[in-house]
Amino acid sequence: MFDRDLWREIFQSINMNRTRTLLSGFTVTFAILLFAILFGITNGLTNTFDDAFKDDATNSIFIMSGRTTKANKGLQAGRQIQFKNEDYDYIKEEFGEKVQYITARIYKNVNASFQNEKNSYSVRAVHPDHQYLENTEVTIGRYINQLDLNEKTKVVVIGRLVENDLFLKTTALGKYINLNGIQYKVVGVFEDDGGDNEERLIYMPITTAQQIYGNNDYIDQINLTYNPKMGYDQAIAFSSLLTRKLKDRFSVAESDQRAVRVRNLANEAKGINQMTSGLGMIVLVIGFGTLIAGVVGISNIMIFIVKERTKEIGIRKALGASPKSIVSIILMESVLITLIAGFVGLVLGMGILELIGPSLEKFFIKDPKVSLNLVIGATITLIVAGGIAGYLPAKKASRIKPIVALRDD
C-alpha cells in the first residue's frame, strides 16, 4: 500500500484527469467545509452557555423568599416569609449528604471609604462555603472562615476592583476600610470570572452583619450546591423535595409561587444540555448527508474513469497486472481524492471560522473552533468514505476482461 511506484501511478492518473478530479473532489470539500463551520458554530454556542454559568457552580440551587400570594392554614395572603439561621441549620441537617456546599446570604449596600477615596458597594454577608459556590478566587490573603463567624470579627474580603478604586496603587491587605462609619480589616482580595460587577463586591462574615445591621438572625437568601454525583433528574427531584419541605415549614400553600422560591440551575443546565446535543445531532446529520452526496459524486466519477480507462486496464492485465493491483490503484486514487478534498474543506472551514469568529459574538457564538478530535475523526471518516466510494468502481475495474477491453479498436 505504501509502495512508491503505486503512488507514482496514482498521481500520474490524477494528473491526467485534473479538471475532473477537481470537480469530483469539490462536493467532498463542500461537505467538510459545511460540517466544520456548523460544528464550530455549535461549539461557539456551547461556549456562550458555559460562560453564562461560569460565575456560579452549575449544580447550584438558590432559595429565596417573598410574600405569600395565597391564604393557607388560616394564615392570610400577603404575609412576608423571612428566613432565619435556624432555616439554614434545618436544610443542613435535613439533607446532609445531598448538600455539597451551603451558605446563607445577607445583602447590604454601603458607602465605603479609604483615606480620600469613596464609593458605594454591595456587601454580601456569607458563610465560608460561599467561596466555592461562587467560584471566587482569593489572590491575596484569605477568605471568610469559621473563626470569623464564631468571633463575629469585623473583617472583609474585597474584590479586585474595590481595591483598585479605593486603594489606588497600594495594597489593601491588612488595612482598614470604612463601611458606613465602621472600620473593617481587609483580610483578602479576590478575583471572579463573572465580570466586573462580581469584582466590585465586599464579603463579610454573616454573623458580623447580623449583629451590626439589626442585631437579629435574619437571612436574605440561602445558596447551596447539591452533591455532584447526582444526575440532572435526581437533582431536580431533590430540589422539588426541598421546595415542598420548606413550604410546609412556613405553612405556605403548595401552589404559592412567590413565598418560597427555589431556583435550580440543573433545570436550565438540562435544557441547555439537551439543546446543544440536539444541535450536535443536527450538525452530524447535515454533515453526513452532504458527505454521502460527496461520496456518491466521487463514486460516480470513479466509475466514469474506470469506463474511460477500460482499454488501459485491459492492456495492463494483458501485461500481467493482477486483479489486486488494479483494485488497489482505483481504491487508493479514490481515497486520495476524498482525503485531499476533505482536508481542503477542513482547512477552509477552520480559516473561515477564524476570520468570522470574532464578529459572531453578538449572535451568542463565542470562539467557534473545530477540535482536534474532529480533525482526527474527519480523517478516519474520509478514508472510509473514499474506500466506500472507490469500492464499486474498483470491483468493476478488476472484472474487466482484457479480451473485451482490447477488442474495440
Next chain:
Amino acid sequence: MLKINKLHKSYPIGDSSLHVLKGIDLSVDSGEMVAIMGSSGSGKSTLLNIIGMLDEADEGEYILDNVPIKNLTEKKAAIYRNKFLGFIFQSFNLINYKNALDNVALPLYYQGLKRKERIEKGLFHLEKVGLKAWAEHLPNELSGGQKQRVAIARALAADPKLLLADEPTGALDTKTSYEIMAFLQQLNDEGKTILIVTHEEDIADMCKRIVRLVDGVIMEDKFVEQVRASQYV
C-alpha cells in the same frame, strides 16, 4: 513449446451460439515463426486469444512450455501472461500518458522489479528496437512504426517464451510493415518463438510456416520458404 488438442470454443449469440473453433490441433516448436491466416470470422483471433490466455477454451487441451493451461484464476492467468507471453497488437495499445520507457517497463513493474532495474532493462530493450533516444517521448509524439517498435520492446521486456502478434502490421503502410517484419524475423533468428495472426499474404510469406483457418478448422498447415523482409527495406 506449445501444444493444442481438439480445441473448441463457441460464443453465445442471443438464444443460439456461434461455434467459432471446431476442434483445433496445433503444435508449435521452439524457435518457430508461424503465421495464422484466415478471413475475418475464421476464428484466428479467438485462437490467438486462447493461446494468449485472454480467453478460455470450452473444450480441449492447451499446454504451454509443459504447463497445462486450464481453470485459471485471474491471478494465475496474470502471472502466466506476465511470465510466458509478450503481446503485440494491431493498434499498438501503448498507454498514452506514459512515455516510451515507462510503457516498456510496465510488464517489469508487474514482475515486481525495482525501479532502477526496470529503467535499466527498459532502456536496453528500447535500444534493441533502435529507439533509445525516444525514451522520454509520449506515444503521440511517435510515428506508427515507432509506436509498434515500442510495443515490441514492451513485449520483449519480460523476456517471454512466446511472442503473440495480432495483425502487427495492420495499421502500418507497406514500407513500415516490412521494417517491423524484418525486426520480428531478426528476433526469430535469435531464437524467439513468434505467432503472427494476419490476413496479408505478403506478411505470411515472411514467416516459416503458414496455418490457414477456415470456419474454425485448420484447412492447411505448411512450412514455407521464408521471404526475408530486409531485402525490401
